Amino acid sequence: MSVLLLHHGLLSICQLLELQCGGGSITPRVQSFILEHCMGNIVDQGTSYSHTYIRNILKKIIVDAESSSDVVVDGLYEEFGQYLTLNLEEGSQKENDRIYRQVSFLSSTIDDDVCSKPVNLVVRLVCSLNMLEGDTGCSLWPSSLFLSEFILSYPEIFSNKFNFEVGSGVGLVGIALNYVGASKVILSDGDMSTLTNMKANVELNCTNGSSNRVAECKYLPWESASEAELQQYRPDIVLGADVIYNPQCLPHLIRVLSILLKPQNREEVDNRISLHEAEGSPVSYIATVVRNLDTFNYFLRLASEANLLVLNISETAKPLNLLPYMLSYDQSNVRLLKISLICD
Template identity: 60%
Template sequence: MGDAGTHDACSLNLLYLRSSFLAMEPADHFISLARQSGGGSITERVQTFILEHCINSIEDEGTVYNLTYIKNILKKVITAAESTHDVVLEGLYERLAYYLTSHMDDDLLKERSRICRQISFLCSSGHDNKCLSSMNLVVPLQCSLNMLEGDTGCALWPSSLFLSELILSYPMTFSNKFCFEVGSGVGLVGIMLKHVGASKVILTDGDMSTLANMKLNLELNHLASETMASQRTYESPNMVECKHLPWESASESELQTYHPDIVLGADIIYDPLYVPYLIRVLSILLKPLKFCSSEPKEGDMSCYRCTQSTEDRNGDNSQNEAKEAPNAYIATVIRNLETFNYFLRLAAEASLSVLDVTATMKPKNLLPYMLSYDRSTVHLYKVSFLCT
């Protein structure tokens, strides 16, 4: 029984190792998992796994990979194995020599400011030799290499990973709901929403370059993106609408037409200059559909968001029920307390309730191999409109 348990643990560690490689985790984190897989050192068995299931497999699959990352991993593996006097496989030396002398031009690769990471959400642990098949969901994402050069919208942020785990952990909360994300970045949250069966998904961002990258990521995950209102086909299970939505210039009349069930945001409380605009957008999207005692008048926006028909108000509500007030789930790392407190103050002034639900809505750990992701730094807030 003990041997079986050891074998299961070893298989699971190797699953984590491959997942780490596909996600392009930092090399030092990859080496930590490699040592863990080998019981403290990078054994020949672990080296063989790295060579066959990481390095060679991406070439066999025709996966677009980053040459610099591969070379760095090979160097680190060889150095780590040599440091503990383990035998290093000739195949590792050969692959490194190949990449070092390859005709592939590093300068051309550097011009490509985006890399494709494959994020594996491990929804089952896998306790046998077939554990590699327990990657329940693998999401390819084109991400930025130049996060410090103004390309932050195409980076993969911890709060986006947190929201993704949350959605997969509580699928019924988002299933059959109209979900609207502000500041969608690479589009990972939207991909998760469609995976759990959200009835309608709208992803928004204020940067056109980020929006273009987001659409590419939807295509990589076999989802169709739609931007033209005249071509909307929400009935399609694979359709996601992408919209350019700068918070500072978002039209109130446009925002009032959406009526989402759930609003989401990941790491969107970052710049005090944009906090007032964000609060305004949230206030409009979260304002409950108003009950009117009389028939709404044409052009009267105060009556535009009525929840009930005339029949409902007369007591016949068998066909129509009042729509529940929407909520927002915002995941954020509080990097600047002053900025976050500013957000809380403006939210209170706008009659928005901000409740910390981090402890009560804990997502499952679906990214155990991603050592660079510290979920303990992420806070989850439920935001709703306070009716007066």
């Protein structure tokens, strides 16, 4: 049975075992079954799963086991360590899994109510072909396209501001921020391979005549970022695209947002705008596709508990349609959230 299930993905077998054997938990019995039957069959049957894919599944199993069981079988850690080493050797081969994608943001007419200048931005991105192998951060997602359109449609919100993005992926949003004249841009991600790919895209697109890049790329895992580390940034605007997807990550995301959105206590605060209104505190714009309503509602509940005000401005702040040729992309599938901290 395990051989058959492997063809439907290792994640499926883990979820099945949780329900049938572990009562919802990855017990030592379930862990031993995975090691003996699943991992053994990978070697014996010569399956085509890459080292990166297996490594990420093992990581998920270990995280779930640590959170739901008092005991984690040592063999899981040993297997994970082995595939971490193999992944380093595999790094050079991953170049074959990368492609260049060109995204052209173009406005045929000027809309004085939205954008007073025509948009002509052509972005070349290194993206991944293997989303199933842990490369989701190196793929192009609808929410990043939407958030980039929003930035290009309302440049006055972001120009001459310090913009900080969480979960920056391929770096498209940062490239759009650079185009509209942001005074400072920091892009961040908690995955090292994604960060490496992002830096390459920033270098490819964010250079000017003096070869000085505006966008900086930082390693920032939400779960381990300290409050002191986050407080040093003090951005005017915090952005994110497709960061509301994993329930286990949401408490960490909310904590990061809460710290970054704290008022900066400047003696003299220049004008900041949500759309056309001055504000004295940082604000966040999050673009997201709601794939799981329970997960989205969980995000809203955590935000409310953290004194974060979340407004859906999808209808009142629609961006220009700057990607009319991209037929697979639909603006209406993306929600735009404006988030601010409610001060006592």
